[in-house]
Amino acid sequence: MSTDGSDELNLTKDQPDAAVGEPVRSSTATAAPAADAYLSVRDLRIHFDTDDGLVKSVDGLSFDLARGRTLGIVGESGSGKSVTSLGIMGLHRTAKARISGEVWLDGEELIGADADRVRRLRGRKMAMIFQDPLSAMHPYYTVGAQIVEAYRVHNKVSRGAARERAMEMLERVGIPEPRKRFSDYPHQFSGGMRQRAMIAMALINNPELLIADEPTTALDVTVQAQILDLIRDLQKEFGSAVIMITHDLGVVAEVADDLLVMYAGRAAERGTAEKVFTEPQHPYTWGLLGSMPRMDRDRIDRLNPVKGTPPSLINVPSGCAFHPRCPYAELNGGSSETVVPELREVAAGHVVACHLADADRARIWTEEIEPKL
Numbered sequence: 001m002s003t004d005g006s007d008e009l010n011l012t013k014d015q016p017d018a019a020v021g022e023p024v025r026s027s028t029a030t031a032a033p034a035a036d037a038y039l040s041v042r043d044l045r046i047h048f049d050t051d052d053g054l055v056k057s058v059d060g061l062s063f064d065l066a067r068g069r070t071l072g073i074v075g076e077s078g079s080g081k082s083v084t085s086l087g088i089m090g091l092h093r094t095a096k097a098r099i100s101g102e103v104w105l106d107g108e109e110l111i112g113a114d115a116d117r118v119r120r121l122r123g124r125k126m127a128m129i130f131q132d133p134l135s136a137m138h139p140y141y142t143v144g145a146q147i148v149e150a151y152r153v154h155n156k157v158s159r160g161a162a163r164e165r166a167m168e169m170l171e172r173v174g175i176p177e178p179r180k181r182f183s184d185y186p187h188q189f190s191g192g193m194r195q196r197a198m199i200a201m202a203l204i205n206n207p208e209l210l211i212a213d214e215p216t217t218a219l220d221v222t223v224q225a226q227i228l229d230l231i232r233d234l235q236k237e238f239g240s241a242v243i244m245i246t247h248d249l250g251v252v253a254e255v256a257d258d259l260l261v262m263y264a265g266r267a268a269e270r271g272t273a274e275k276v277f278t279e280p281q282h283p284y285t286w287g288l289l290g291s292m293p294r295m296d297r298d299r300i301d302r303l304n305p306v307k308g309t310p311p312s313l314i315n316v317p318s319g320c321a322f323h324p325r326c327p328y329a330e331l332n333g334g335s336s337e338t339v340v341p342e343l344r345e346v347a348a349g350h351v352v353a354c355h356l357a358d359a360d361r362a363r364i365w366t367e368e369i370e371p372k373l
């Protein structure tokens with residue numbers, strides 16, 4: 001991948017604002033970006049043609065992210081988090097990908113924009129820390145040369161000045177003896193070191209939107225904390241918008257302002273991180289929180305983690321994609337099995353895609369969920 005492919009970050013903020021109880025999906029699909037949104041995703045669909053059929057990896061996703069905010073995206077493996085990120089970055093432009101919807105970045109629509117334009121924005125305005133560091137680095141060039149190049153593509157500086165900046169970044173991400181390691185090739189780095197080098201490459205241009213896809217999974221706890229601090233510094237200094245994708249709900253709880261819970265390529269729930277953690281509304285979110293490790297509770301007091309396996313994205317279950325695994329599916333007179341739930345606002349800025357009637361949700365919340373949270 002070219003060196004401009006890896007650096008940016010930004011976030012969107014939560015969305016809109018239909019009256020409580022009203023479906024918002026149709027309106028968000030066409031609505032103009034929220035006034036303060038730096039990133040605005042509207043009805044994004046990313047499907048792939050494969051020999052087995054059409055894979056609906058992302059299927060109607062909308063959200064906004066303002067500068068200075070961090071959006072956490074959570075959801076189990078295969079729910080479409082990385083495909084969404086790569087789609088925002090314009091990295092799915094292949095014959096097999098069918099993409100529709102809108103991605104607005106700082107007022108500019110990217111899905112319909114030409115590839116050169118998106119490439120120019122990548123690395124400068126938006127950057128990504130990739131889940132797989134190897135995919136972000138070219139095997140034939142040294143790590144140092146790639147980071148220098150990522151900087152020089154967007155900044156008119158001498159090679160020497162770019163080299164100094166690259167060293168500084170390598171040092172900041174915790175690479176020991178950066179001057180020595182500068183001329184190593186990616187395969188000479190350990191997995192954790194490659195991850196850090198890629199983070200250096202993503203952050204070197206101070207992106208206004210940074211998408212961090214599992215940025216700290218291969219790293220030990222100390223380095224993980226350093227990296228999160230680095231991202232926070234970037235955000236503070238440059239008002240960057242950040243999307244943080246992680247399986248680690250502890251990390252999300254620490255860094256996210258807003259939270260998007262994805263299931264089968266769609267939003268199950270979205271709201272401020274505080275609301276989603278303290279008053280989750282979707283049965284899938286209840287299960288996710290049940291799988292969070294907790295030392296302060298006996299097993300018996302815990303929420304039940306999600307049972308069953310992730311759905312096929314080729315034959316997505318009818319109605320609510322979560323219905324085969326949902327303990328409450330039968331409460332809705334068959335609509336869970338037949339009708340795709342739209343996002344409804346259940347409190348200001350807090351939306352949920354679930355057919356549960358308010359009275360049922362309130363009862364389940366009070367009797368089963370809240371006592372175990």
Ligand SMILES: Nc1ncnc2c1ncn2[C@@H]1O[C@H](COP(=O)(O)OP(=O)(O)OP(=O)(O)O)[C@@H](O)[C@H]1O
Binds near residue numbers: 048050055076077313
């Ligand atoms: N190029 C592609 N062609 C076909 N299917 C794809 C392609 N890229 C991703 N997918 C499928 O899209 C779905 C969503 O993948 P994605 O990588 O976004 O999941 P994820 O939420 O990031 O999961 P994880 O937590 O494991 O990283 C998966 O079923 C994946 O197999």
Ligand code: SF4
Binds near residue numbers: 284322323353355
């Ligand atoms: S719509 Fe039905 S199946 Fe889906 S989460 Fe709500 S109750 Fe469960």
Ligand SMILES: [Mg+2]
Binds near residue numbers: 082
């Ligand atoms: Mg992923």
